[in-house]
Amino acid sequence: MTFAASLPRCSSVLAARPGEIVSKDALMQAVWPDTFVTDDSLTQCIADIRRALGDHEHVIVETLPKRGYRLNADPSDAADPNAAAGTERAKTRFSRRGFILAAIVLVAAAIGTYYGAQIWRATPVRSSDMPRIAILAFDDMSAGADKGYLSDAVAEGIITELARSKTYAVIARNSSFRYRDQPIDIRQIGDELGVDYLLEGSQQKIGGRLKVTAQLLNAHDGSHVWANTYNREIGDFFVVQEEIIRTLADRVGSSIERPLPKSDAAQVSALSYYLMGRAEIVEDFSAAGNELLQQFSLKAIEADPNSQFGYIGMAWTYRNDAVFWHKQENNPDEALKRAAEYADKAILLGPYDADSHHIRAQIHSEAGEMELALARFDVAIALNPSDPNILVHSAGVLLDVGRTDEAIGRIEQAKGIDPFYPDWFNWQMGWALYEKNDCGAALTAMRKMSRIPSGAHRMLAGIHACLGNQPEAKKALAVFLQDSPGDSISKQRKQWEKTYLAPGALDRWLEHMRFAGLPE
Known part of the structure; x- marks a missing residue:
């Protein structure tokens, strides 16, 4: 053993x-x-x-x-x-x-x-010596409701597995996927992302068949390093993904020895539904978006109750509801309990899936189990070092316990992995700077968001209150309360007294909420 x-x-x-x-x-x-x-x-x-x-x-x-x-x-x-x-x-x-x-x-x-996760890792090399690689979004030639989702899943899986090896520096999906549906200038993309290699390809689902093409390019001169086409049954989705990973590792500088995954069409269907739901909540972080995530997650569980994907999605829906909207259970503690049950099931079924550990870490933090949260975040980060979202969520636990400078460092680290990072990183940075009592900079960070979602307006209200801008604080809080009309000072105190542990932080926050007009 x-x-x-x-x-x-x-x-x-x-x-x-x-x-x-x-x-x-x-x-x-x-x-x-x-x-x-x-x-x-x-x-x-x-x-x-x-x-x-x-x-x-x-x-x-x-x-x-x-x-x-x-x-x-x-x-x-x-x-x-x-x-x-x-x-x-x-x-x-x-x-x-x-x-x-x-x-x-x-x-x-x-x-x-x-x-x-360490079993197949190569011996680490200095970061300056690591080949840097970007996996572009695969073109999807399919037709049907799941168009775009499986092609993204091919690329995402490759990003995750290569990043674990510590032999490559892998650009996060958000930055490499931004070139989707654009004319590809290999050298320009290489310069913008600072990479040595680019992988591009396409995927087409036709009935029960799957066709995937992939090619590895030298980003410095645009030359071809390797190309291949895979024509398989749909259930071989994960097998094809793994074969591409092994070939890339071999061409770029390492070898991977582990069993090939089994063919499983039901698991592919579950993954598709989960990705559809995830896209909805990313597009619209609101109670309505959360409801769509739940609907797709339930479909994923129905498609394959033995894969982790639907349970991950359900865990997020209950966690989101516990923290923001209180609609599904009308009881944050009960919603968080349900979230934990789904997350534990996801870990049981997908112990090497970073997303399973990511959501469990988030739930630990909401329950005030900070040591377990930080340990679980470390596991998730080890399983997918290329996912900046996990780093930024882990920064939230550090903020809760008063380790503000460390939290800001993790957010900046995430931005380095993802040069074109998403809006919500600015939301998290706004919170971090609010905790640092640099509320002017916090407001600047929030205003960098292209669109401030309803869930972020509570944070915006707190920042305006910190600056003494009462009309703006009230206006922002009113937007938040449209989705959470029953929120109050007492509810927030009960919800966060076991998690918001930095000395004086909760009292300061609640005072700002009073200033913004939140009822007792």
């Missing part, structure tokens, strides 16, 4: 026997039954679990000298009397027995996923 595979098993053995002392021999036999390993391997497993759980005092996973380890699902069970102060801190963070057991199992999956 590889060390990667041992991590989740080590965690699961402890989780299955909460409160019991598990000897070193028993753990090693359960985790490495057919392999000789030293005590160092077990020590490393325990250290990784503690790190992910934030168990710095070793009261959740307790060491009993010469006896073994014990998982204290209630930290007050810890036997060491000198750990009392640490126990109180741990009880604050993990107060419920059931939560601890769920947390350690989820962290086991996260750790396993993280290290599993």
Whole structure:
């Protein structure tokens, strides 16, 4: 068994026997039954679990000298009397027995996923030596309602897999896709994106058949490096995607050794519906857009209940509703609970899908589980380093806990990955600068958005209030309340008191909301 595979098993053995002392021999036999390993391997497993759980005092996973380890699902069970102060801190963070057991199992999956992603990574090279590559949006020659979605999925999957290798610097999809439906000047695009290679291609779905063409170009002189055409059954979508990835890796400078995915037409249908729903919420971040995302996500689950895509979409719909609109459950806590259930299902079905971990991290943060949120974001970032959206969402957790400068750094890092970054990065930067009490700069950031969506008007109201612009604050808040008419000071306090943890930050925000006219 590889060390990667041992991590989740080590965690699961402890989780299955909460409160019991598990000897070193028993753990090693359960985790490495057919392999000789030293005590160092077990020590490393325990250290990784503690790190992910934030168990710095070793009261959740307790060491009993010469006896073994014990998982204290209630930290007050810890036997060491000198750990009392640490126990109180741990009880604050993990107060419920059931939560601890769920947390350690989820962290086991996260750790396993993280290290599993390392199996095929090449040895990192200096960033200045990395080939830089941009995957352009594939042309779609298909007809029908899903036109455009599968072609984007081909390119997105290639971007994600190449970025994981640390052998390439891969441009984010938002920037490389902006050249869609434009005459292609290879050298111009190469100069604008600062890349060495471009991949372009097309996809055509005809009944149950799939035709994909792809060509790799040298961005410096426009010469062809490689080209191929794939004519397969629709269920071979992921197989074709993987074969292109392997060929690119081989041509640009690495090799990938892993099993080819299985043919699965139902999974392709589920992916198509999920991408349709995602496009709706990206286009219109509102209660109406969220409802369309839910409808397409349900269709994705119906098409393939055994793939993660529909569950990811459903998790986002309930998370969005919990934070912004309160329409589906009319109860933010219940909506967030439903979101967590869908996200956990997505991780179970798609443990190597960064989007599964991304939404789970977001839900952890909304629930005030900040240590778990940051650990889960680290997994998502490792699984897809080319996704700037994950970086920017992780910056939100840093803002909640008062690490403002780090958050601003992550947003700037995301902008570097995505030179033509989307509007909502300016929204997040507006929040970051608001937290820094640089509200003039925060307003400038918000005004860089081409269109401020309804959900962002609450932030805009807070920034105007910070600047003392009461008429503008009231006007902005009124736009937000059109989609969330029942919002109030008391609701916001209840919703955020467990997440908005930077000293004085919540009181300052609520005072600005009062100034903008939000009722008590």
